[in-house]
Amino acid sequence: MAYERNLDGYKTAIEGVYADLRDSLLRGEIAPASRLRVEELRTRYDVGASTVREALSRLMAENLVTSEGQRGFRAAHVSLTDFRELVDTRCMIEEQALRQSIIKGDDQWEADLVAAHHRLARIEAAVPAERALHWEQANRDFHDATVSAHGNRWLGAMRDLHQTHWVRYMTIAAPWRRMPIDSRADHQAIFDALMDRNSELVAALINRHFRKHASAVEAGLTRK
């Protein structure tokens, strides 16, 4: 298991280990529920025991890692039940963020949204090769732009957390599912409804949109 990581560019060693470990967890390189032995990580990153422990402690903040007194750390477990609960709350959070954004959104919000949607639409209309390269980022930017006017940090933090775990489930259970077949129409519809400031329609659309993505993950989770 000899692989060297680059921990440069971070202010402290803890941050470097934290970032790399987080990345491994989100990429699915570390299996859910597997043990994260301090001694093992210590040699992998070539740092002290407490540096590793502190990085792991910080990952506990995002529920990516769990710990049980005197029994070490583990990667967060995954389950169909857990994922379904995640989807439910994610829908709720996104819906609320969108409703707030529609209420508070100013010209700047609209302008940013138009731009983000334009970029995404271009990519979704492009050939598969290009899509694969940029879609993920453009998709995320678009969704971020839709809610960018909500202006509530607590809501934002919850949204980030749910997005993080969503990505992890995607990677673990449906890594092939890069871009859902019909997301282009979804995004157009959401964009139009937002420009109309039609909250009810936006709410209905985003729920459907998310649950469509979710079903692919559920299928992947069930298969195992």
Add this chain to the structure above:
Amino acid sequence: MAYERNLDGYKTAIEGVYADLRDSLLRGEIAPASRLRVEELRTRYDVGASTVREALSRLMAENLVTSEGQRGFRAAHVSLTDFRELVDTRCMIEEQALRQSIIKGDDQWEADLVAAHHRLARIEAAVPAERALHWEQANRDFHDATVSAHGNRWLGAMRDLHQTHWVRYMTIAAPWRRMPIDSRADHQAIFDALMDRNSELVAALINRHFRKHASAVEAGLTRK
């Protein structure tokens, strides 16, 4: 600043320091935004540096402590803006948890709710001396009982987090406000609406109930 703490009863020293520090933070014994020096805490609890650091790292999970690379830890800051955002999301979360509970609630939920409401009503009808002693716990138990059937761990975790910070703001900004004058009528109305499974009414009542509490805190925060 010589005060001895009891760290017994915890599996690890980290957990003990974590629990005591958390308590101090919630009691307002540690001022918001004040620095949390490792060296100072080290001597206070008579433990090693990394034990303190890890306890602080775990408090970061709950946003009770912040850290900036190479510049140590600080108690979370408070502000009127932050509190208002907290209140908004707390209302949203509680409303959703209640709606889910109403949908999923079974006989057990109803029975527990009746019992919790009964206990709370007794205390709210009692003489001030007794109220002061038990109201806080009974109030919390009642609200927990109202949402106990929602069955979504993500929602539950968010709810706990918001409740934690709510308590902190209460303690910091309005420590005298033990029991709002008219919470008795509020709780009765919420209870009745729940038994009727009237979601819309419950939603309206809980928002009003929370914002009533919140205004006392806002006044306290503004005064400073």
Add this chain to the structure above:
DNA sequence: TTCGGAAACCTTTTCGAAATTTCTGCGTAA
């Protein structure tokens, strides 16, 4: 006086070994 820089000081961060606890495998007794 004001500014720049350097030294002294303080704090955070990092490490590795020691202490503590849990896990594992094996032998013994019921």
Add this chain to the structure above:
DNA sequence: TTACGCAGAAATTTCGAAAAGGTTTCCGAA
């Protein structure tokens, strides 16, 4: 066969000192 217990191994947790980085103070030059 199953249960129990007890070493030995393995892993976690804890400590305190040393290294690294930030902050303050003070001195001299402009």
